[in-house]
Amino acid sequence: MAKVAIDINGRLFQEEVPERMLLVDFIRERAHLTGTHIGCTYEGVCGACTVHLDGEAVKSCMLLAAQADEHKITTVEGLAPDGELTPLQEAFKSEHGLQCGFCTAGILMNMTDFLKRYPNPSEQEIRKGLIGNLCRCTGYVHIINAVRKVVQENQLRKT
Amino acid sequence: MSQRKNDDWMGTPLPRKEDRRLLTGKGKYVSDIVIPGALHAVFVRSEYAHAKILSIDTSEAEELAGIERIYTGDQIKHLIKSMPQPIVQPALPAHYPTFWPLAVDKVTFHGEPVALVVARDKYVAEDAAELVFVDYEELEPVLDPEEALKPESAIIHEKDGTNEIFSMTFTGGDTEASQAENAAEVEKIFQNAPIVVKDRFKTHRTGVTPMEPRAILCDWDDSDGLLAYITTQRPHIDRLALSDILDISAEKVQVIAPRDQGGGFGVKAPFYRENIIIAHAARDLKQPVRWVESRYESLMNVGQERDQINDMEIAADLEGNMLALRNFGLADNGVGTTGVYWGFVMPFLGAIELPNGYKWPKADIRLKVATTNKACLTPSRAFGHFPTRFAIERCIDMVAHKIGMEPSTFRRRNLVADLPYTSITNEYFDSGDFLKVWDTLMEKANLPDFRVQQKNALSEGKYIGIGFGCGVELSGVASELFVPMENQPGYGAATVRLDPRGKVQVFGGDAPGGQGHETTTAQVVASEFGISPEDVIITTGNTGSTPFGSGSVGARMGSYFISAVAEACRELKTKIAKFLAHDLQLEASVEHFEFKNGEVVYLGDDSQRSSFMSIVERIIMFPINMPEGETGGLDATTFFEAAKPMICFNADCCVVEVSLETGDFKILKWITAEDVGNVINPLIVNGQMHGAIVQGISNTVFEEFVYDEKGQQLTADFEHYKMANAADVPNIDLNYATTPCPHTPLGTRGIGEGRPSSVPGALTNAVCDALKPFGIEITTLPLRPDAIWQKIQDATQ
């Protein structure tokens, strides 16, 4: 067993965990934040578990909880803590960028990080940025539209 | 007289009610639901495709701390009824193999459940599963459907005495004599036809696996019985099946499909054996038991469809008239041991839909379905007809090439022009204007312009091509098909319940997985009553509170369910109008009132009105001074059965560029034309089309379930089973050419289910068109660069 202290969305979770506990399981079961999902087994390909580790998008199913000890995790629940949706979340809503919602949290976390780093991406760059998130329902079209909407809004704000 | 408008919300791209919770991580999928004290279940699954179970040693596993119980087939076969059970058995003549939820005596596919470990900790349950030692005696696996049907083949389900689980002839009537006569007539046409194309079309094993794997959480109480949360598209059927199989009186079984499900696409429509044993464990241990499927299990057990050979022939004349169609289909069913569909129902429907939207004067269509040592076929969007659609759309292009006609012209000439129409396999097309859809597509496609571009490209050494496809798709499933096909009714059922504050609750027994039913339903109800969609709440998928629904399958929402909702609303409006007329002392009925902006207004004199809320409150809360023969209350449950089976229609055009050097191709354009009937929410309909087309592309090109020569599954993770990512697929240009459906109250059609089916043909046709200078015809999927490159090599050697 290992003692870990993980900051998730600004709240500190101090727990004793089996060393082999995955970060995604810690988030879902110990912090009771079920917005982060598990969509594949050991391969870490689907991206539904994407969270921020110290502000950067990573796959929480490919990390042990112990590796997040004394680090900051942000999950989808932490994007809009006061209830006011972020521009990206609003864009997903207005552009119908989600259907079943199972992959959505992972995409929001990935794209939030992506747009911080690349505020003016081309469509092709957005598509490449999304390689780590599989979606079955949308065919990706509306997801791209949602991300582009935020990019356009940001560009307008600049001018 | 003011215009009556009750369509404020129809056609509105309203952002969804579902989204806020899903965007903020507040969705509740089955695996998110917590029942304190729930035990965790892990399955031990077969390592072999075909083997006898000699013994199972659970002693080492049981020694781990926290193991509650380990079940094996031998133990439970005396405690649980075996399948088949009538509730999950079609009314079709077939061999239905006997099976229990855990393998008994032998295993028949790699991944079959053999034992179940139930433990307090889910990691420990995984540890224990590894320590269950099964002693197998390997048997020769049967892996090829043609081999499986040979007399010398090993029989997989010995009791059945055959590996031919199902066979049928779909043309020429019901008797052997009439079918033989038909076959002879068809043969004569082929003998005399100036143009005949014959080829073998193969589609691989692939399907639409959803992002959320399966899960079930069962709770047991000795008085209340069983409560099961299941990832399912058909909770009402699951409930009856659990009741029948586990001998629990039906009123003591409740199944809840949560309102949040991570996609279904048919994969969550069968009745699965895992549900049986988990429910049994909960009852046995008197503790909640939870099973969450891993992707590994999912890819090995479900989502496998489309595995089929179609030996197809088309006869035509030189003017471009289709004369006859002959097809012998052979489906690789896998083991067939899955309830509701048993694998073969998919190819069964695929054979019925084989003629597509063309006028065939004569046809001879037959199907055989073979049992093999692979996972049982499970439904996937474009249920059963992805292979037959590929075959016919490809074969049509090949015929057009032989005649020397543009494939699109050949299609248009033979599309059904006058509806209603009954196909050569007795499929009823109720309504629609196929030519209008086709012409809309062709205008956008601008074929003459493309042919010029193609010529110019060729002179620069570039190979671009254009391909077409189309599809007649089910819009719901009428009882007259649903009862024989799946022993279930096709009606849509909805309860609409008004409350004294003028808000509405809707109850529906089907169980969506992302299609936006909450929003669509709210828009319709809001339009009917003249209120806001925010005032409408829908409950789905809970057998304890909703009327019976056969499930979120077969595009039943826009066809059957929403129609039941509309009719229930109209029943209530009739009653509301009657009360208001009575209270205002008017000789009037519902057609004299307008429901709009939260009010009910008399059209003859708009000073005569009431707020919606107050008249509703009056009827529910203050039932005195009543109209003749009326009671209080505003609750209506309606069952909607359409007059005739219904369809929708779509057409695809895609443009590709092919690299001669590598056989790689890029989709430059994807254009569609759709008849979706009247649209309630265009955002949602657009999303359905995008998703379906990309699923079709991904299935056609990237995804393949692979078994090696020993029947070992090689594609049990996403590293090996490759799904299209965002960089692999194009944008899609959707176009609509709608004809309202005359058989539904709103003129809507059920859409989205069959949509992927025209994709493989259109895409492959485009690649072949690009490679026309080499005379290449591709008849096998998946559509892969290495296969395309090899064809180019063979043609240029």
Next chain:
Amino acid sequence: MQAVKSRMLRPAHIIDLQALSELKFVTSEKGLLTVGAMTRYVDIVSSDSIPLELIALKDAASRVGDRQVRNRGTIGGSLCWNYSAACTPVTVLALDGAMNLISPDGSTRQVAADDFFLGPLETARNEFEILLSVDFKLRGSKSGSAYKKWGLVTDALPVIGIAACLHFDNTDCCDYARITLTGLSGAQRCLEAEASLLSTTANTEEIAEAMMIVCSKIPTYTDSMATADYRYQLIKTIGLEVIEIAKKRAFGLG
């Protein structure tokens, strides 16, 4: 991590090195580029310190997995794991990287890439050694490198991946060539092909000939991703593309 989760590997202990910030760096000085073992792919892609002649490192790092993986995966992790179809080992082999290893007693040794990669999942690292960093000697002007791969979906693990590092002398003749291949059985050198390019200008025909030599020396196989013949075709087409890009870069054109 895939191997741990699938229980293929069952370590008794796992020690996370992410806190060792001293292993996370990219420095370029005195004709030597050194990359710390814990440098992430995303750091390599965004580093300003990687000279043009070693840009193949960025070609590889920018397409490993996806961006979430690149935020986490390290060059050292990839090199020590040496998976049979991976982008980083084959690129480091082409660039003639030298691995700096440290033992528990503090002693260090350097192992050249040719001696480090022994076969799929096998390296010359001893059980108790840690990889500290990788050194790349700079060749100076008229050096160029590139990496490209093909997989079924975009940025998939390489079915075939080829890296090349070339140097041209003052008569524009190739006097140094390292061509490496992955996807079949881990990172391997194509020695005969390299030899065939020396003393040539590495024009299209000469490159094509070199890739034909590779095909004649290396067996391929058929699986569901690609046929054996197609793998040869990929070797030829990707090889040609990669070597031409490396050459263009060597001449400051790419």
